[in-house]
Amino acid sequence: MSFSETAKSALFRSTASIERVVSPSRVARIESATNFLVLQHATALGTVIHATPLIPALHETVPGCRIAVAASGFGLEVLRNNPGIDSLFETPSPLRDLAGAVRALRAQNPFREAPYVTLTPTGNERTKVALQAVLSGAATRIGFTVVPELYRVPMSFDFSRSQIANNLRIVEALGHAVEHFEPQVFFTAEDAAGARRLLVDSGACLDRPFAVFITQTSVTQRKSWRAERFQQIASFLFEQYGMMPVFVGTAAESDAIEKLRGGLRIHSVNVAGKTNLPGLAALMSLAKVGVSLDTGPLHIARAVGLPTVVIAPAWSPPVEWLPVGDSRFRILKNADMPAATPDYIIDEVSVDDVTGALTDLLQVHPRQTESTART
Known part of the structure; x- marks a missing residue:
């Protein structure tokens, strides 16, 4: 010292x-x-x-x-x-x-x-x-x-x-024995109503089920998956389950999301940057399933109990951040490495891995999308 x-x-x-x-x-x-x-x-x-x-x-x-x-x-x-x-x-x-x-x-x-x-x-x-x-x-x-x-x-x-x-x-x-508690993010009835309005205003039909896609992550984190793979997953959910993809993220990520959506031949919605955090939680509470990278909004999905397939990087240990052992989540971490290389992309997780995990998840957790708002 x-x-x-x-x-x-x-x-x-x-x-x-x-x-x-x-x-x-x-x-x-x-x-x-x-x-x-x-x-x-x-x-x-x-x-x-x-x-x-x-x-x-x-x-x-x-x-x-x-x-x-x-x-x-x-x-x-x-x-x-x-x-x-x-x-x-x-x-x-x-x-x-x-x-x-x-x-x-x-x-x-x-x-x-x-x-x-x-x-x-x-x-x-x-x-x-x-x-x-x-x-x-x-x-x-x-x-x-x-x-x-x-x-x-x-x-x-x-x-x-x-x-x-x-x-x-x-x-x-403090001297107390304690058991595990899950993360919590609460939203109001007004937040829930605002989420519905946002979906409609963005071109969504509330009669159609939808899946939340979290496709972007921090530029400092090597956690990306290829855009064409996300496109294939979006098409799979639309064709097999009639689910419309809804892309979420920050305003800074909206352009990258728009570029990804440009390769889709199905209707999709981009609400990146259009919600605050309680509003995003409310929107996720209305979804059937999520597909996400290991990044910030994933933790909101976890907090509202949205069944989600997580595409996880090889270099990050799941125990620190991910819902290990929770049946509502499928964590696809298909390789291990001590650190990310500058050109690292999660190529070890395939499209078939994700579609298989989604099929299983939707069978085990056929979610009822009722509001869990707190006023």
């Missing part, structure tokens, strides 16, 4: 010690804590969604607890309609505006007059997130962090376990 790192570590330890002496009333007893403040400033959609099981797990293990969430970015949209959260409020991301994040948290924190425990799920391991908690008066901190000196129970990621299992370790750190 360098001299600067040693000095910084000593400063953080001193800060935590002084804090406990100066503000003893803010120190919550972990084993009897009932007030929880979650900081959610993760910048990846999947990371935020895979932290949502923490909410029902806390209610299951600590009956009568109160949960507040201070969030920015994706966190606000993903958690907007969550019935397990007593207070959801926005602060600036401390990664961009630490002073503003501290002020906003101090002003809106519903527990500022009572002992509480601050929890930081995976994706919030930044020094500035910890400092937001410290400078806002949170004397008891548990969770994932790169500054263990500032935490009562510091945690680091266990790569042998999933994102969800890692986040549920926070509940274990």
Whole structure:
């Protein structure tokens, strides 16, 4: 450890010690804590969604607890309609505006007059997130962090376990046994109505079943599948099951989707960039099946229980992100490699692999597409 790192570590330890002496009333007893403040400033959609099981797990293990969430970015949209959260409020991301994040948290924190425990799920391991908690008066901190000196129970990621299992370790750190919970994204009746309007306005017929296609992924992630293969799968679902393909994604991905759709001889719909996250969850709740790369919107499909075939890359271990062992999903990971090469495409997953998985999935899970909206 360098001299600067040693000095910084000593400063953080001193800060935590002084804090406990100066503000003893803010120190919550972990084993009897009932007030929880979650900081959610993760910048990846999947990371935020895979932290949502923490909410029902806390209610299951600590009956009568109160949960507040201070969030920015994706966190606000993903958690907007969550019935397990007593207070959801926005602060600036401390990664961009630490002073503003501290002020906003101090002003809106519903527990500022009572002992509480601050929890930081995976994706919030930044020094500035910890400092937001410290400078806002949170004397008891548990969770994932790169500054263990500032935490009562510091945690680091266990790569042998999933994102969800890692986040549920926070509940274990509170002294409670916990079982698995699935991700949750809730939407309102208005979101559901908006999804139906969007489909109709985009040229869909609501009397026809449809399949959701997630065909694009981050340019920094080697997780692509060839466009002509997606086209063959879309044609298969249309011809065999009468399903119209509906392509989803971000506005930035719309042009690539349009190019893919140009090779289809069947009617399809592109709604990329036309929904917020609760609206996308509502739309997916209306679909019969999904075909997806291992990427952000897949986790929304999982959160609303959409049976999905996942085309997974050889270099990424399924245990971290994918719904391993869940019969609603077919994970096609047909090769293993230590890292992605610059020209990597998931060619080891064939069209026949996907059509076979879809046929099986539709037999085992013939989905009823009734709304699961929460108001």
